[in-house]
Amino acid sequence: MAEVWQAQALAQAIGSRLAVSGPPELRGEALGLTELAGRGCGVLDPPELDLGDLRAAQLTRLEDARETLLCLGGLLGEVGIALVGMASAAADETTYWQCMEAIDAADESRDRVREMLRKLAAREEVLSADDNQRSPFGGAPCA
Numbered sequence: 845m846a847e848v849w850q851a852q853a854l855a856q857a858i859g860s861r862l863a864v865s866g867p868p869e870l871r872g873e874a875l876g877l878t879e880l881a882g883r884g885c886g887v888l889d890p891p892e893l894d895l896g897d898l899r900a901a902q903l904t905r906l907e908d909a910r911e912t913l914l915c916l917g918g919l920l921g922e923v924g925i926a927l928v929g930m931a932s933a934a935a936d937e938t939t940y941w942q943c944m945e946a947i948d949a950a951d952e953s954r955d956r957v958r959e960m961l962r963k964l965a966a967r968e969e970v971l972s973a974d975d976n977q978r979s980p981f982g983g984a985p986c987a
Contacts, residue, residue, distance in 0.1 A: 845930070846891035848946055850899050851923045852884035855953050857900035858916055862960070866909055869963045877956040884949030887942055913961050920954040 859877030862870050895901055906912050924947055931943035 845888055845942075846893075848923050848927060848950075849885055849888045849891055851919050852881045852888070852946075852949065852953070853898065853900040854881075854903070855916055855920060855957075856881035856885065857903045858906065858912060859956075861903065861906055862909060866906070867964065867967060869967050870909065870960045873956055873960045873963065877953055877960070880949055880953045880956060884946055884953060887945040887949060889942075910961065910964050913957050913964070917954055917957040917961070920950050920957065924950045924954070 856878050859874045859879075859881055862874035863878060866874055927943045927947045927950065931940050931947065934940035934943060
């Protein structure tokens with residue numbers, strides 16, 4: 845559960861970073877990711893960690909939003925799979941329902957990540973189309 849909490853905290857930090865300094869097209873979705881991942885942390889008991897052990901606190905900058913989102917989406921998928929296994933083996937009802945709520949939060953966060961990746965792809969298509977319309981020698985766009 846501590847690793848699931850860490851993953852959700854990381855998703856929250858990435859969402860927050862993209863909401864503040866990411867591409868404009870992602871800011872609304874990134875804010876939503878921050879909220880969803882925060883909910884994911886909230887349904888779990890926070891692990892007792894030193895600040896240095898909190899992976900989200902080690903995030904300093906995002907070099908490549910696309911690569912970061914691809915990796916985060918993969919991590920959230922793995923978290924969901926792990927939670928299904930944990931819910932199946934839960935010894936008590938409280939743990940089972942914690943896992944179910946965390947599965948829901950991880951799934952919604954992953955959906956948000958997918959939407960941001962879709963928006964990035966659309967942005968890259970527009971930028972590529974703009975570049976293709978320009979003359980290879982500079983100056984005005986080709987007719």
